[in-house]
Amino acid sequence: MHGFRPIAATLATTLMASLAGLAALAPTAGAATTGPTTTYVDCGVGRPDGAGSPDDPLGDLSAVNSRTYAGGDRILLRAGTVCVGTLQPRGNGAPGDPVTIGAYGEGPRPIVQGTGGPATLRLVDQSWWTVQGLHVTNPAPTQALRTGVQVDTTTPDRKYGIVLRDLEVSDVAGWSDKTGANAGWFSASAGIVVLGKPTAGPIEGITIADNQVHDTGGGGIKISVKPADFHRDVLIRANTIRSVGGDGIVVHGSDAPLVEYNLFDDGGGGKYPYVNGNFAGMWPINSRDPVFQYNEVTRQRPSIFDSTAWDCDGAITGSCTYQFNYSHDNGGGFYLGCQNCTSFGNFHATQVLRFNIAQDDCRIRANASGDNTSPLRMYNNTFFCPSKKLDVELPNGPGANTLVANNVFVAGQGALPIGTGVAYRANVYHGGFAAPTGDTSAVTTDPRLAAPGTATGRTDAAGYALLAGSPALGTGVAVPGLGTSDYFGNAVPSDGTGVNRGAYNGPAVAAPPLYPSIAAAYNNVGVGDDANPDVGGFGLSGRSYSGQALAAAGYARGARVSAGGAEFTWHPRAYGLPDNVKAAGQRIALSGHGSRLVVLGAGAYGAQSGTTTVTYTDGTTTTATLTLGDWWSTTAGPSDQVAVRAAYHHKPQTDYRTPASARSEEDVTVRVASLAIDPGRTVASVTLPTGSPIAGPGLHVFDVKVV
Structure with a gap:
């Protein structure tokens, strides 16, 4: 020192x-x-x-x-x-x-x-600076062109060595409206911004790492405006961005930038929320060979068109690669190919989407604005869409060069497009949609995912491994550029021989596990926030409970509630994360002595019944029929009761800019039922009725107690 x-x-x-x-x-x-x-x-x-x-x-x-x-x-x-x-x-x-x-x-x-000025911490035309360990804010009563940490290059000479790490940046009243007279303010507003002039020299060495960014208008982290030459040695790593009024990470004007291990959650929310226009999760523009890997984007609010987790935007040259990423429940879905959407030009970069996992992120617009000639390589991804429609557009027609290979698609509804220039090879298509013609190695049976829908984050995705007997094991085809590892770090054969289908390339895993808790088995999002009502769906219609309506009826998030003589902690997680089990034979650890098993949940698509098995510590079992009335029913059933009645619920938004347009005034209920068990034995586990994890007809269980 x-x-x-x-x-x-x-x-x-x-x-x-x-x-x-x-x-x-x-x-x-x-x-x-x-x-x-x-x-x-x-x-x-x-x-x-x-x-x-x-x-x-x-x-x-x-x-x-x-x-x-x-x-x-x-x-x-x-x-x-x-x-x-x-x-x-x-x-x-x-x-x-x-x-x-x-x-x-x-x-x-x-x-x-800050005091509401353009930036709070600013470096202008400087080299070799490290900023770390601070909390930077820039609040103001109204939003404007405003940042927290800003790095500028304005002169023709090159700059070097800017490191921004271990910062908390919050409460920045940046501009969150990408429309109107001040639309240009949006691209330069965020928590952390690197801003250049088109005539300025680039920066050699930009590291933005290990920062916490939240409640910042306009977005989280942005490299905005390409200088006279590309920035180089750009690394954006391990940042957590939550509740910002725009994009999570935007990389502009950079050569081979690497964006990895970042989290973006609740895009469009926070103290300075999205107002109008479009934003997306993590994306490059006017750059060369960008790579985005090991990132997570979740629960983005809908915008006019975008709100996808990933986007390859205008003026990308070479390739645009997304690999080993996880996303779920984003308002715009999985991916936007938007090379033809900007004034920067379309250089037809190759879009590479490989070994990603998407959980209820089922919309893909890879030919936005009619761009049908940018090559697309989409292979070894796993798409699990239990409550969202598989909604896909791909580059097709004369000049198209689209390959869709070794993917796993599981969805209750939707379609995949066919057309000239689109080739499907060795994919799994399972659920309520048809396999596209032309895939001579198509598999339409259950891919036997270990525990689909249970992921709560990028590192909690083991449910997308393959069980023994999966038709996806070792049946994929060789694809140029397959790489050397899968989403989980398992090796991928160098020649592609014997590769699995989907994002998992390891060996078969054992039969579905004994879940250590009911929460570990959650595979459906049934309760949403009024500010982001498009998340999840209790059924295939996209409808869900309102967290606020349930709270008004006494079921606030994290509250202790009583139902059927049992005490429950209602919805301890944030709204929009998996919160109930769509019954599909899950075996869940449960302990205690009592005479009854009390189940909190509801049926979907009418009253639903199924056989529930209770296993005791001595190895004996008892079975009983669990029946729960439909969540739309507001009256007691022959074997269940209404636990709570909510005055309204969510339906798909009619206007993405207005969350209130998703409010449906029909009452819905959470229900409670009791099953007799042996009071002389100690409960070890409960096995739920069989069924499908897809959000069609079946039983949904929020919690189970022994009393």
């Missing part, structure tokens, strides 16, 4: 320090320092004209901004303090020796709180 000299050194002291190779002169306002220094900032007790030492720290950001910094210098803000204003220091670091802005002391991250 570099030392700090609190006062100007005498000539003798300076000579001794120089000979020893130790600390350099302290910085003076407006002048470059002669060696690495550490400037301490405490906006709670420091003085504007302080020395910048631990004992006499600077007291405001203007004092920091008045100094010029060089390689190895550090600017440290005291933990637990709030500095109000704009942080825009001067100077440049050096290769391997950046200027670092960070924190010191114990306590919460120091906050740099």
Whole structure:
């Protein structure tokens, strides 16, 4: 670590320090320092004209901004303090020796709180800077062109070495409307933005990693506007972005950018939500050979057309690759191919979609705006669509070059297109839709996924492995560019021989497991938020319970509720995550003594019944018929009761910009039933009735208790 000299050194002291190779002169306002220094900032007790030492720290950001910094210098803000204003220091670091802005002391991250200006923390035409460990905000009573952390390149020379890591960026009142007179503000508004002028030099080395971004208008992380040449060595890694009013990650003007291990959730939400126009999850524009891998995009709110997890946009050259990603319940579905949607031109980059998993993300628009000539390679993906329609458009017709191979499609309804230039090879097509003609190796039987629908995140997708006897095991075909590993890290044969169909290429796994809890078996999203009502579906119609309507009736999320003589914790998860089990023979661990098994749930498509098996710790079993009335029924049934009645529920939105258009005034209910069990034995597990995990007719179970 570099030392700090609190006062100007005498000539003798300076000579001794120089000979020893130790600390350099302290910085003076407006002048470059002669060696690495550490400037301490405490906006709670420091003085504007302080020395910048631990004992006499600077007291405001203007004092920091008045100094010029060089390689190895550090600017440290005291933990637990709030500095109000704009942080825009001067100077440049050096290769391997950046200027670092960070924190010191114990306590919460120091906050740099903007006052509603264009940016709170800004680097302009600078090189070799690392910013870390801060909490950056920029609140305002109204939204405008506004960012939290902003890096600008405006001059023709190249810049280097910008690292933004371990930051929290929140409460940025950026612009969330991509329409109207101020539509241009949207692309430059977000929590973290790299902004260039078309005549400016690029940045060589941009790392944006391990940051938490939330409640920022316009989006999460954006590299916006291509400079005179491509940015290079761009890495956007392991960032968590939640509840922002626009896109999750946008990469503009970059050569071979790598975007990996990021999470984007609740796009369009937060304190400064989406207003109008379009946004999407993670996507490139005007770039070359971008790669997006190991990312997760979930629960985006609908926009006018987009809101897809992934998008290959205008002016992409070479290829556009999405691999090893997970997505679920996005308002616009899985993928948008939009190379012909912008003013930047269409260079017909090859779209590569491989080894991804999509859970109820079933819309693909790979030929948006009539672009039928950008090659598409879509192979070894798994699409599980229990409540959403399989809604697919692919490049087709003269000049099309589309290959759809080794995928697993499971859906209750929908279709896949056929046409000139579209080739289907060795896919699985299972559920309520027809296999397209031309796939001579088509499989239409159950692919035997281990526990489909149970994933709650990218690293929790083991339910998409293949059970013994799966027709997808080893029956895929060789595809150019197959790669060396699958979604889970299993090896893929170099020549493609014996590859599985779908995103899993490991060996067969054992029979469906004993789920350790009812929550672990959840495979359906039945309750949504009024602000994002398109998530999930209790049936194939896209209808679901309203979390707010249930809360108004006494069933608030996480509340303790009573039904059928049992106590339950209602819906402990966030709305829009799997919250009930669509019964398909799941065996669930359950313990306790009692005379009754109390089941909280409902039937779909009428009252539903099935045989439930209770297994005791001594190995004995009892069986009983579980019957639950239809969730639309508001009266007690012959063997169940109404647990709670909600005054309205969700239907598909008629206007994507208006969530209230999804409100249906018909009452719906959650129901409760009891089954007799042996009170002299200890329960070990319960096996639910058989059925399909697809959200058609059947039983839905929210919780089970022994009383």
